[in-house]
Amino acid sequence: ASTGVLVLAPGTYEGPAHISAPLIVDGQGAAVVQGDGRGTVIHVAASDVVLRGLWVRGSGDSHDQIHSGIYVEGDRNRIENNRLDDVLFGIVLQKSNDNLILANHVRSRGEDPADRGDGLRLWYSQSNRIEGNVFEHVRDITITNSLRNRIVGNVIRDSRRAMNFLFSSRSLVEGNLAEHNATGIVVINSNGFILRNNRVLHAMHVSGAGIALKETTGALVEGNELVHCAVGLMADSSSHPISRVFLHNNRIA
Numbered sequence: 380a381s382t383g384v385l386v387l388a389p390g391t392y393e394g395p396a397h398i399s400a401p402l403i404v405d406g407q408g409a410a411v412v413q414g415d416g417r418g419t420v421i422h423v424a425a426s427d428v429v430l431r432g433l434w435v436r437g438s439g440d441s442h443d444q445i446h447s448g449i450y451v452e453g454d455r456n457r458i459e460n461n462r463l464d465d466v467l468f469g470i471v472l473q474k475s476n477d478n479l480i481l482a483n484h485v486r487s488r489g490e491d492p493a494d495r496g497d498g499l500r501l502w503y504s505q506s507n508r509i510e511g512n513v514f515e516h517v518r519d520i521t522i523t524n525s526l527r528n529r530i531v532g533n534v535i536r537d538s539r540r541a542m543n544f545l546f547s548s549r550s551l552v553e554g555n556l557a558e559h560n561a562t563g564i565v566v567i568n569s570n571g572f573i574l575r576n577n578r579v580l581h582a583m584h585v586s587g588a589g590i591a592l593k594e595t596t597g598a599l600v601e602g603n604e605l606v607h608c609a610v611g612l613m614a615d616s617s618s619h620p621i622s623r624v625f626l627h628n629n630r631i632a
Contacts, residue, residue, distance in 0.1 A: 382427060394420045394437070398428055406433035408460070413437050419450045420466065426453040431460055438466040442496065447471045448485070451478060458483060468496035469517060472504040480509045487517040492539035492561065501525040501547075509533060522547045529553075535560060541579065544569045552577060562587040563608060570619065572598040582608040589631070592624060601627045
C-alpha cells in the first residue's frame with residue numbers, strides 16, 4: 380500500500396491526533412496542531428510516518444503519563460522541521476528504532492526546570508538519528524537503555540541537564556552546543572561511547588560539569604570545548620575489568 384500524503388492548509392487544527400498507519404503530514408510551516416491540554420498532542424503508533432512543518436502546542440501536564448508534543452512508537456519515522464512549544468515533554472521515542480529527528484525546535488513550559496518535561500526522551504530506542512534540533516527551556520535530554528544512537532549538531536540551552544545517558548552504549552554525540560544549562564553531558568553505564576567536537580559553555584550549577592562519565596568504559600572524548608563550567612571534566616573508574624577513557628585534544632577553560 381502506498382503512503383498517503385496530507386498537506387495541511389495554513390490554520391489551526393484541533394488535536395489530539397493519533398496516527399496508526401503510514402502517512403506523510405506536511406504543515407508547510409503554517410499549520411498549528413493545538414492539543415486540548417489533557418494529553419499528548421500527536422501520537423504516532425506506526426512506522427514510516429513523516430511529520431513535517433507543523434507547529435505543535437498544548438499538551439497535558441502529567442509527568443507520569445509523559446504528556447508530549449509528539450510521542451512515537453514505531454520505526455523509520457521522520458520528524459522534521461516542526462516547532463513544539465507550550466508542551467510538557469517535547470519529542471518522545473518509546474521502543475522505536477531507525478527514526479530521524481531533524482531540525483525541530485522544542486520548548487517546554489514551567490519556570491523551574493524540574494517542573495518541565497524532557498525536550499527529547501528515548502527509552503529502549505535504537506539506531507535513531509537526532510540531528511540539527513534546538514531544545515531550549517526544557518528539563519533534560521534523556522536517553523535510557525537505548526543503543527547506537529547518533530546525536531549530532533543539536534543545540535540545548537536554558538535547561539537542567541543538557542544530555543543524560545543511562546545504559547546507552549555505542550552512542551555518538553558529536554558537534555552539539557550546550558550553553559547555560561545547569562550541567563552538560565552526563566554518561567552513566569554506557570560503554571563504547573564517542574563524545575566528539577561538542578561545546579559545553581556556562582554549566583555553572585553547584586553540581587554542574589561540562590562532561591561527566593560514571594561507570595563508563597571504552598569512551599573516546601575528543602576535540603570538545605568545555606568553557607566556564609563548575610567542573611570541566613569528571614570521570615570515575617568503571618568497574619569493568621578494562622577501564623579505559625581516552626581523552627584527546629579537548630579544551631577546558
